[in-house]
Amino acid sequence: MRHCLGRGHGRTWAADRVNNLIVITSILLAAALLVPQFRRPGREWLIVCFLLFFATVVMANLQIAIGGYDPEPLGFLLLLVALGALSAGRAFDRERRLRSVEHELETARRxxxxxxxxxxxxxxxxxxxARYEPMTEVAGDFYDFIVVDECRLTILVADVxxxxxxxxxxxxxxKVAFGxxxxxxxxxxxxxxxLNLVLHGTFDRQFVTAACAHIDLTERTVQYAGAGHPPSLLWKSERSELVELGENGLLLGPFRSATYRNVKHSVEPGDFVLLYTDGLVEGTGGDxxxxxxxxxxxxxRANIGQQPAVFVDRLLHTALTGIREDDVTLVLARVEAIGIPCRNSA
Known part of the structure; x- marks a missing residue:
């Protein structure tokens, strides 16, 4: 019966062999979990696996030669250590990635x-x-002004x-190009x-939409051009008419040969032009x-009689009561007086 019995307590030779296989599997699994955490698998990885396998075979033979030595606890301990190290490594890696993202957001915010x-x-x-409501801390909307002189102003609203x-x-x-x-x-x-010539070829898979308006209080006009942007609005107070400024060319950036055209309207006191980004019309209302x-x-139309600041705030409040999926920027310029003598700025 000697060939059928291993260690004491009635355990068979086959059972010991099964446990040895468990030890081998545990140690190899530990190596498989740990080694890739420190370097890419390569020839060294194969060497480590071979050495661990060789060590396991030696321990298994020692068990047969020397009664009472049991390698199972060692193999199980190595497995637990490997699993713990793997969990800790992944936690540290997530923390590093999180800090990297936070650093990127802070840089973009600045x-x-x-x-x-x-x-x-x-x-x-x-x-x-003007109002600027980013959906996230770092948004893609942008607006700026060029004061030509005391009577002429150019407005740019863009969405990157x-x-x-x-x-x-x-x-x-x-901003630099517009300035x-x-x-x-x-x-x-x-x-x-x-702007399109400046931006063309400087980035891949990204683009800019833009609306540009020039108000001339001396000539009593507003000129407008767009680049793939939602149409701006012009309120004509004398006729109580809301005019859509829909003149649009191609997006800024992707197409070097893109062309743009102006539309021109007269303005009187009480008229205003409203430029905005698509987040304003894509958001959902209370319904x-x-x-x-x-x-x-x-x-x-429902808020025409309000002062510009109140008008803009009510517009945002009404438009953004539901779900918002994008940043919102809007600029309102209202004509209060015309025919003022104009001196060129320096």
């Missing part, structure tokens, strides 16, 4: 804060109000696709054309339905 206007332009006869550092860097590039367009700021179509262009027009 970039974004540096590109938004510090204040609003002040022109005799024109009241300008994406979020985070890439969108913030593109927005900062857009350099003062010589052609009275021509929104030319401004967009030049759970997207606001849409017609819904926006209804809200605008």
């Amino acid at each position: 970039i974004q804060n540096s590109i938004l206007p510090r204040g609003l332009p002040s022109l005799p006869g024109l009241v300008v109000t 696709s994406g979020h985070g550092i890439p969108a913030a860097l593109i927005a900062s590039m857009l 350099a367009q003062k010589e052609c700021a009275t021509n929104p179509a030319e401004v967009l054309h030049r 759970g339905q997207p606001l849409g262009g017609e819904g926006l027009k209804s809200i605008v």
Whole structure:
């Protein structure tokens, strides 16, 4: 019966062999869990597996040669250590990735804060109000102004696709490029054309939509051009008419040969132009339905009599009562007086 019995307590030789296989499997599993945490599997990984297998075979033979030695606790301990090390490694890795994301967001936030206007332009006869509501801490919306002189103002509202550092860097590039367009700021179509040339080829799979308006209080006109952007709105107080400024060219960036055209309207005291990003019309109202262009027009008409700041706040409050999936930026410029003598700025 000697060949049928292993250690004491009635355990068979076959049972001991099964336990030896468990030990081998545990140690190899420990190696499989630990080694890839420190380096990519390669020739060293095969060497480690071979050595562990060899050590396990030696321990198993020692068990047969020396009664009373049991390698099972060692194998089980190695397995527990490997599993614990794996869990800790993954936790530390998640923490490192989280800190990296937080650092990226903080960097993008600083970039974004540096590109938004510090204040609003002040022109005799024109009241300008702006609101910026990011969906996340780092958004892709952008707006800026060029004060040509005391009677002329150019407004740009843009929406950079994406979020985070890439969108913030593109927005900062857009700010610099827009600020350099003062010589052609009275021509929104030319401004967009030049911005498109600057942005073309500088990034992949991203783009910019934009709306550009130039208000001239001396000529009593507003000129407008768009680049793949939702149509802006012009309120004509004398006729109580809401005009959609739908002139649109291609997106900024992807197409070098894109062209843009101006539309021109007269303005009188009480008229205003509203530029906004698509987050305003894509958000849902209290009924759970997207606001849409017609819904926006209804809200605008219902609040015409309000002061610009109150008007903008009510517009945002009404439009953003439901689910919002994008950033929201809007700029309102209302004409208060016209025909004011104009002196060129320095």
